[in-house]
Amino acid sequence: MTELLPIVIAKLNYWAYIALMMIGLYAMIAKKNLVKKIIGMSILQTAVILFFISIGAKKDATIPIIVHGHEGGSHAARAAEYINPLPHVLMLTAIVVAVATLGVALALVIKIYQQYQTLEEDEILTRLQDE
Amino acid sequence: MSHQFPAIIVVLPLVVSFFIFFSGWWVKRAGYPLAVGALICCVFLSFSILISVLGKGPIHYWLGGWEPPWGIEYRIDHLNAIMLVLISGLSMLVAVHAKKSVERELPAKTALFWSLFLLFITGLLGICITADLFNLFVLLEVTSLSGYSLIAMGEKRAVYASFRYVVIGTMGASFYLLGVGYLYIATGSLNMADLSQLLPDLTESKAILAGFAFILIGLGIKMALFPLHGWLPDAYTYAPSAVSAVVAPLMTKVMAYAIIRVMFTVFRTEFPISILQVNDLMVWFGTLAILFGGVMALSQRDFKRMLSYVIVAEIGYIVGGIGVANFTAMQGAIFHIVNDAIMMACLFLVASLVMYRTDGHRIADFKGIFRTMPFTAFVFTVGALAVIGVPPTCGFFSKWYLLLGGIEAHQWGFVTALLVCTLINVALFFRVFDRGLYVHSHKKGPDITEPSNNPHAGEAPLSMLLPAIIVALAILLIGIFNQFIVTNVIHFAVPVGL
Numbered sequence: 001m002t003e004l005l006p007i008v009i010a011k012l013n014y015w016a017y018i019a020l021m022m023i024g025l026y027a028m029i030a031k032k033n034l035v036k037k038i039i040g041m042s043i044l045q046t047a048v049i050l051f052f053i054s055i056g057a058k059k060d061a062t063i064p065i066i067v068h069g070h071e072g073g074s075h076a077a078r079a080a081e082y083i084n085p086l087p088h089v090l091m092l093t094a095i096v097v098a099v100a101t102l103g104v105a106l107a108l109v110i111k112i113y114q115q116y117q118t119l120e121e122d123e124i125l126t127r128l129q130d131e
Numbered sequence: 132m133s134h135q136f137p138a139i140i141v142v143l144p145l146v147v148s149f150f151i152f153f154s155g156w157w158v159k160r161a162g163y164p165l166a167v168g169a170l171i172c173c174v175f176l177s178f179s180i181l182i183s184v185l186g187k188g189p190i191h192y193w194l195g196g197w198e199p200p201w202g203i204e205y206r207i208d209h210l211n212a213i214m215l216v217l218i219s220g221l222s223m224l225v226a227v228h229a230k231k232s233v234e235r236e237l238p239a240k241t242a243l244f245w246s247l248f249l250l251f252i253t254g255l256l257g258i259c260i261t262a263d264l265f266n267l268f269v270l271l272e273v274t275s276l277s278g279y280s281l282i283a284m285g286e287k288r289a290v291y292a293s294f295r296y297v298v299i300g301t302m303g304a305s306f307y308l309l310g311v312g313y314l315y316i317a318t319g320s321l322n323m324a325d326l327s328q329l330l331p332d333l334t335e336s337k338a339i340l341a342g343f344a345f346i347l348i349g350l351g352i353k354m355a356l357f358p359l360h361g362w363l364p365d366a367y368t369y370a371p372s373a374v375s376a377v378v379a380p381l382m383t384k385v386m387a388y389a390i391i392r393v394m395f396t397v398f399r400t401e402f403p404i405s406i407l408q409v410n411d412l413m414v415w416f417g418t419l420a421i422l423f424g425g426v427m428a429l430s431q432r433d434f435k436r437m438l439s440y441v442i443v444a445e446i447g448y449i450v451g452g453i454g455v456a457n458f459t460a461m462q463g464a465i466f467h468i469v470n471d472a473i474m475m476a477c478l479f480l481v482a483s484l485v486m487y488r489t490d491g492h493r494i495a496d497f498k499g500i501f502r503t504m505p506f507t508a509f510v511f512t513v514g515a516l517a518v519i520g521v522p523p524t525c526g527f528f529s530k531w532y533l534l535l536g537g538i539e540a541h542q543w544g545f546v547t548a549l550l551v552c553t554l555i556n557v558a559l560f561f562r563v564f565d566r567g568l569y570v571h572s573h574k575k576g577p578d579i580t581e582p583s584n585n586p587h588a589g590e591a592p593l594s595m596l597l598p599a600i601i602v603a604l605a606i607l608l609i610g611i612f613n614q615f616i617v618t619n620v621i622h623f624a625v626p627v628g629l
């Protein structure tokens with residue numbers, strides 16, 4: 001246990017994303033309610049987004065804007081002083097994708113509810129078999 | 132101008148898609164001509180790109196003039212170029228075909244349909260042209276999201292099928308994105324060419340290994356590789372017929388392309404084959420997919436559902452061919468991507484033609500089509516013979532290369548599965564032939580005039596029939612000129628190092 005704790009603390013961001021991802025996957029696979037499945041899907045996507053955001057962070061670093069870099073900024077910028085903005089920029093796009101997916105999924109759920117008057121997967125499946 | 136073609140081919144359908152969506156509020160009829168016009172332009176662009184690649188070698192295009200690895204690069208070699216031609220050509224033919232079918236099946240949603248249709252094609256073209264892993268993710272989701280909505284437009288059960296596709300597809304996309312994240316942590320780059328420079332030094336890294344596994348599983352879900360295929364049959368069966376004619380042939384094949392790209396361009400050939408030996412696993416999954424797809428297809432009564440399982444089996448051919456990993460089998464796999472897309476488009480177009488006349492896509496609805504719809508029956512025959520693999524059609528030649536490659540590599544399981552599946556395909560399509568041809572042979576008396584009792588007797592309209600006939604002729608022509616295509620294009624598309 002004493003050896004395990006430093007490992008967990010040193011890579012806390014990874015453990016957090018793993019936990020979130022497992023919650024998301026569990027909800028998507030095990031939950032019978034379609035809205036809960038969508039919630040799980042959203043948690044899964046958020047886990048991946050948080051993972052990307054956390055890998056851009058650095059200790060004691062600041063936002064990646066070079067102070068006075070515009071005029072006379074001939075001094076070299078040291079990369080260690082600035083966080084990596086690229087994963088964050090990527091995630092702006094990934095968030096848009098996630099929102100769009102959520103929108104499509106919710107729209108489908110509305111249509112499913114109109115058709116079957118229920119959102120429980122097992123009830124829908126029995127309906128489908130009856131048809 | 133011509134050096135801007137790689138950007139235009141993606142941007143044009145995207146812009147037209149939005150234009151159709153907004154113009155759809157006022158002019159519903161504008162969708163069809165705009166979409167077909169845009170796709171015809173795409174066909175010209177893709178052919179001129181192909182000719183340029185054949186003449187001058189790979190094209191590099193830097194979006195916004197930003198050099199890789201900082202900017203997004205579009206890189207087109209023989210493999211991309213042939214995929215671009217395939218996608219734009221097939222989608223143009225399906226678009227021409229789709230007009231009547233959409234007016235009939237989705238009367239209230241024509242503008243939306245055309246908008247999503249073009250968005251779907253944008254995504255596919257983008258996946259095949261980009262040389263940036265994250266850009267590939269975004270375009271993958273553009274394709275998938277428009278695919279979900281297109282499928283959900285279909286019959287009553289389509290909505291639930293589409294929902295399942297959303298859930299499973301999003302899992303696949305998230306896995307892919309996570310894998311890209313791992314590669315990014317280890318290398319700091321997202322550009323494919325740059326990654327392939329950096330990765331060989333990092334083969335020991337566990338992060339690379341995990342990234343590779345996540346990417347492969349993510350793409351495997353999207354392309355419906357055997358144990359991950361659960362979403363496919365329902366989605367493709369209940370989708371509107373015009374949608375399944377474009378989504379079913381192209382989506383899975385483009386994912387197969389993406390797997391080849393990631394395995395052999397991003398990771399050099401040595402990593403998946405010599406170091407991980409993932410190719411043996413792929414041969415086994417391919418073999419299982421072939422057998423499972425074939426057996427499941429046999430037990431279906433619905434024509435489109437049967438075709439969906441045939442797709443599962445065909446994906447098995449391609450994955451197995453990639454896994455066999457010698458030059459001949461890889462030629463076969465790439466050629467089969469092209470051929471299978473055309474064959475499946477042909478058969479789904481037949482399903483759409485029959486659907487237009489009989490309002491159903493069960494095998495029973497094919498009753499007597501050889502008498503009532505002779506041209507449709509001709510198209511169906513060509514498509515079925517191609518899937519079985521009868522020589523003058525293109526299906527024979529790609530299977531031939533796959534078989535030769537399998538024998539060269541002593542992958543007897545895969546070779547056996549290929550041959551068994553050929554036999555299954557014979558049984559499969561002769562069930563339909565049986566329905567279509569011999570309906571009268573065992574009937575007597577007044578029943579003999581049955582086809583004329585059918586109120587919908589006769590061929591579908593010419594605008595629907597003509598694209599299907601062109602696809603059928605393409606199958607024959609590709610079969611006849613297979614040597615030319617293989618030596619001039621496919622030969623150069625095979626990844627380096629095999």
